[in-house]
Amino acid sequence: xxxxxxxxxxxxxxxxxxxxxxxxxxxxxxxxxxxxxxxxxxxxxxxxxxxxxxxxxxxxxxxxxxxxxxxxxxxxxxxxxxxxxxxxxxxxxxxxxxxxxxxxxxxxxxxxxxxxxxxxxxxxxxxxxxxxxxxxxxxxxxxxxxxxxxxxxxxxxxxxxxxxxxxxxxxxxxxxxxxxxxxxxxxxxxxxxxxxxxxxxxxxxxxxxxxxxxxxxxxxxxxxxxxxxxxxxxxxxxxxxxxxxxxxxxxxxxxxxxxxxxxxxxxxxxxxxxxxxxxxxxxxxxxxxx
Amino acid sequence: xxxxxxxxxxxxxxxxxxxxxxxxxxxxxxxxxxxxxxxxxxxxxxxxxxxxxxxxxxxxxxxxxxxxxxxxxxxxxxxxxxxxxxxxxxxxxxxxxxxxxxxxxxxxxxxxxxxxxxxxxxxxxxxxxxxxxxxxxxxxxxxxxxxxxxxxxxxxxxxxxxxxxxxxxxxxxxxxxxxxxxxxxxxxxxxxxxxxxxxxxxxxxxxxxxxxxxxxxxxxxxxxxxxxxxxxxxxxxxxxxxxxxxxxxxxxxxxxxxxxxxxxxxxxxxxxxxxxxxxxxxxxxxxxxxxxxxxxxxxxxxxxxxxxx
Numbered sequence: 001x002x003x004x005x006x007x008x009x010x011x012x013x014x015x016x017x018x019x020x021x022x023x024x025x026x027x028x029x030x031x032x033x034x035x036x037x038x039x040x041x042x043x044x045x046x047x048x049x050x051x052x053x054x055x056x057x058x059x060x061x062x063x064x065x066x067x068x069x070x071x072x073x074x075x076x077x078x079x080x081x082x083x084x085x086x087x088x089x090x091x092x093x094x095x096x097x098x099x100x101x102x103x104x105x106x107x108x109x110x111x112x113x114x115x116x117x118x119x120x121x122x123x124x125x126x127x128x129x130x131x132x133x134x135x136x137x138x139x140x141x142x143x144x145x146x147x148x149x150x151x152x153x154x155x156x157x158x159x160x161x162x163x164x165x166x167x168x169x170x171x172x173x174x175x176x177x178x179x180x181x182x183x184x185x186x187x188x189x190x191x192x193x194x195x196x197x198x199x200x201x202x203x204x205x206x207x208x209x210x211x212x213x214x215x216x217x218x219x220x221x222x223x224x225x226x227x228x229x230x231x232x233x234x235x236x237x238x239x240x241x242x243x244x245x246x247x248x249x250x251x252x253x254x255x256x257x258x259x260x261x262x263x264x265x266x267x268x269x270x271x272x273x274x275x276x277x278x279x280x281x282x283x284x285x286x287x288x289x290x
Numbered sequence: 291x292x293x294x295x296x297x298x299x300x301x302x303x304x305x306x307x308x309x310x311x312x313x314x315x316x317x318x319x320x321x322x323x324x325x326x327x328x329x330x331x332x333x334x335x336x337x338x339x340x341x342x343x344x345x346x347x348x349x350x351x352x353x354x355x356x357x358x359x360x361x362x363x364x365x366x367x368x369x370x371x372x373x374x375x376x377x378x379x380x381x382x383x384x385x386x387x388x389x390x391x392x393x394x395x396x397x398x399x400x401x402x403x404x405x406x407x408x409x410x411x412x413x414x415x416x417x418x419x420x421x422x423x424x425x426x427x428x429x430x431x432x433x434x435x436x437x438x439x440x441x442x443x444x445x446x447x448x449x450x451x452x453x454x455x456x457x458x459x460x461x462x463x464x465x466x467x468x469x470x471x472x473x474x475x476x477x478x479x480x481x482x483x484x485x486x487x488x489x490x491x492x493x494x495x496x497x498x499x500x501x502x503x504x505x506x507x508x509x510x511x512x513x514x515x516x517x518x519x520x521x522x523x524x525x526x527x528x529x530x531x532x533x534x535x536x537x538x539x540x541x542x543x544x545x546x547x548x549x550x551x552x553x554x555x556x557x558x559x560x561x562x563x564x565x566x567x568x569x570x571x572x573x574x575x576x577x578x579x580x581x582x583x584x585x586x587x588x589x590x591x592x593x594x595x596x597x598x599x
Binding site for chain 2: 066114120121124126129130131132133134135136138139141142160164165167168171
């Protein structure tokens with residue numbers, strides 16, 4: 001097991017989870033595999049980077065360590081961003097990334113629980129939060145301090161099962177469940193306002209009995225603070241972090257353009273996007289490296 | 291049979307603190323003994339079956355052994371996708387109980403009747419499908435389900451038809467249990483393969499002079515290919531009986547298997563491709579669907595007469 005950090009989390013010491021590096025990995029995967037969902041992955045990069053960098057207790061040598069924290073990517077179509085993080089954790093290797101979508105390879109285009117570090121098969125929306133709720137309940141029944149982070153999309157919360165899980169989590173006082181809502185404002189066929197207006201998401205979760213907070217999902221310091229507060233408030237209420245994000249964040253010609261839900265990269269667009277992300281950004285959250 | 295189910299879950303919970311009972315706000319007095327014996331292992335998930343199955347998957351991933359209870363119309367049919375993806379894709383030890391299968395809720399209409407649940411579940415990889423006929427089979431199927439440590443759907447249908455066995459039975463996956471030997475006095479020797487409530491009907495049918503071996507089939511998936519091969523070698527035709535659609539259930543499973551073993555004439559008796567039209571007792575609805583003893587007997591006699599002799 002890796003050494004414990006001062007906040008009790010356990011992380012291997014080398015990864016930086018730099019957001020530009022993660023986005024470059026996503027671009028390389030998407031280009032290699034002619035894959036879609038680039039914009040969906042880009043909106044959650046900071047949310048995942050800060051989580052993996054500082055807040056998830058993982059065992060770099062054992063993705064199924066019984067005392068791990070759970071990271072459930074309920075919005076399974078953002079999985080390329082998680083793959084990039086899992087490569088840094090050490091669960092995936094460079095070959096997985098380079099051979100994305102090649103015949104006979106293991107990484108699929110949607111979150112799949114057979115992949116080390118991916119907890120839930122979540123291509124079908126509305127599943128992950130319920131499974132994550134079960135994981136959080138298991139930790140409570142076992143009297144452990146494990147946490148479960150479940151990242152859902154704003155479009156995904158159209159699904160009724162999300163609200164079934166929300167009722168359940170509040171009723172069973174799962175304060176170790178942290179729901180992160182990626183509010184990039186788009187779903188497959190348009191903006192969330194056009195397709196199925198969501199109203200005030202923070203107020204909705206609060207009404208269901210959550211401690212809910214809204215943040216800028218690309219401000220790493222704000223994300224870090226929200227995670228820290230959520231994981232250190234054992235008050236019997238589940239947590240909801242409503243993160244406003246930008247679909248396609250990080251590449252000028254992708255931002256706010258829903259075509260990058262579906263568009264495949266060409267050599268030109270890949271090169272142009274990489275050029276915009278060429279240098280690693282200085283991290284705004286302190287590294288946990290001793 | 292329901293007492294046997296209650297006894298089985300109470301014993302399981304007492305033996306293993308990781309066994310949890312999850313219900314979608316159904317069960318009422320059925321769970322009184324469980325709640326008394328192990329209140330901390332009982333979780334009412336509310337009227338939210340999709341979440342219940344997802345929660346069960348999460349609990350199972352973390353080492354628990356959930357038994358998920360619902361009416362068959364809801365568990366498994368309403369939550370088929372959660373069963374497929376959350377439970378079976380990861381081969382998690384979740385036992386799904388579908389109560390009231392068939393026409394048990396005869397007065398409540400199609401929302402609560404369930405004649406497609408075996409068809410739906412049979413097609414899901416990694417999922418064992420069990421369908422006990424009496425209290426002895428209930429005990430044996432629950433024991434098997436708990437031993438398998440893998441996804442199981444257990445179909446609980448009409449539960450008050452009495453015993454088909456004379457005492458406790460043991461069960462391995464795929465086992466068919468012979469409940470009556472035929473006399474084999476003529477050229478048209480039959481095997482009656484029945485499951486759930488219709489095993490009793492098959493026994494009643496055989497008691498009326500029909501020359502047939504009667505088998506109860508509590509394991510719908512898997513089905514023992516060896517036993518089917520032996521049966522096929524010793525009979526001239528097969529009749530299947532089930533309180534379920536003729537599509538995708540026992541009759542379909544037997545026909546699929548026999549097609550690759552020894553094609554035989556098969557009469558599949560079950561619910562034809564239709565919903566119930568009327569309200570009434572369970573007996574009434576069986577008549578409506580041609581599953582009462584008189585109607586079944588008529589069909590079998592006609593089938594036997596049509597066999598080459």
